[in-house]
Amino acid sequence: MAGTVAAGKAGGEADLRVGLVGYGVAGAFFHAPLIAATPGLRLSSVVTRSPERAAEVGEKYGARAVGDAEELWESSDLVVVASPNRTHVPLTEAALRAGLPVVVDKPLAATAREARGLIELAGERGLMLTVFQNRRWDGDFLTIRRLLSSGELGAVNRLESRFERWRPTPKGGWRE
Template sequence: MTATATDTGTGTGNGTGSPLRVGLIGYGLAGSVFHAPLIAATEGLVLDTVVTSNPERQAQARAEFGDGLRCAESADELWERADELDLIVIASPNKTHVPLATAALKAGLPVVVDKPVAGTAAEARELAALADERGLLLSVFQNRRWDNDFRTLRQLLADGELGDVWRFESRFERWRPRPKGGWRESGDPEEIGGLLYDLGSHVVDQALVLFGPAVSVYAESDVRRPGAEADDDTFIAVTHANGVRSHLYVSATTAQLGPRFRVLGSQAGYVKYGLDPQEAALRDGRRPATQSPWGVEPESMWGRVGSGESPLTGGGRPLPTLPGDYPAYYAAVAAALRGTGENPVTALQAADALDVLEAARRSARDGVAVTL
């Protein structure tokens, strides 16, 4: 159940038309590059408080969002003044997602959680049940549903230009021959690190959105780089209930990058290279509120649609890529909180993706396909 702002009974913005006040937990990569700028760019939302105990990150946040921004040392400070807030965004390390989301919901606050929402599908469904019991919004930040190439592919499929899709190939590949360190690359299971749960959360979510439930999963997962502790080169094969086969690649060890998407159907195929430009723009300090147009890529990066020949030798026709639109996620969250729209990404949808990730982990460990 999606609660409106008035239903939640919290926050200064409820029922008055005032901006909904957001508390952001975590100001590392996810918090500073993605969440804070997108929240600040969303009409009807205001970034009220950032939780980080790092003085440099506190100064960084105030420098970008003004001296009126409040900073807190711990999330407990948010629960103590829950009546002053309307939404909690959790952008802290993966292992903290479940306990922080649980605490926020019990404090009566709607929640957005960065992916993966939890380490297991069971935990995600427990969080969903708690949110439903409390009548509160619980949404998962799957921003890559608003990537430019994914939006374009969804439109292409809706128009039926490929015919019946037989195979979907999706790659999120990088060339990082030396580990960077940190919890994302930790081998400690409690950290929920590794590419399977990091980039894998994106490619699996996209595959399920496009082609529906999975019935079988096979995976290969390796730790390739010297000094690496967690998986850094993983392949996932998903068979969907409708017969489509998804081949999903996530890797930090790819010396030659493949196409982001290769989609093969009964009438035509679509091949698209390159990543959506929004992350690079956000990392460079560009902001949706001040840069227009946003999320647009050059014509040279457009994918191609056709049959019978490689796009690299001129096969097919160029297909204009729709603009990427990460701001649409938080606009949808604001609408859901005010009762004028739906939750853009539910915890139950995220749990379905976690079913696939857990099956992939078992498959890679045991060398067998796993039936869901």
């Protein structure tokens, strides 16, 4: 299904229909706005069980809200997984098995073994699988890229960059 649409896109056909799994912070503040702002993409379906969020995706993006991921496979050409971290692997695997390319919010998986399994499945099916990397478009990274390509920094052997996060009481998530 996705291959047919992708081939049709080259001929100026309709936008790719993007299904978004999850409309919490990542889905609402990063993924949905970026999908909506990207030429050639249309946010078509969003998985959310919240009536308020369902109304918002309809009003803001003209997208259909659905109760679970299985409902959006048939109405999507591409899936973005922005659900809780523990669901990334099973949802990504299900989307790949449904024949859909997938963009997964970080982390891709909890273990290297799980990540390799997803990569192998995507490869076997000839589907794109990538991890959302929003930081590569931040001003500091773009400046470093420009400086590297211009040669102004000379030969760079190592770059270390950190984003610090402090909470008085850690919640136990992957960021902490």
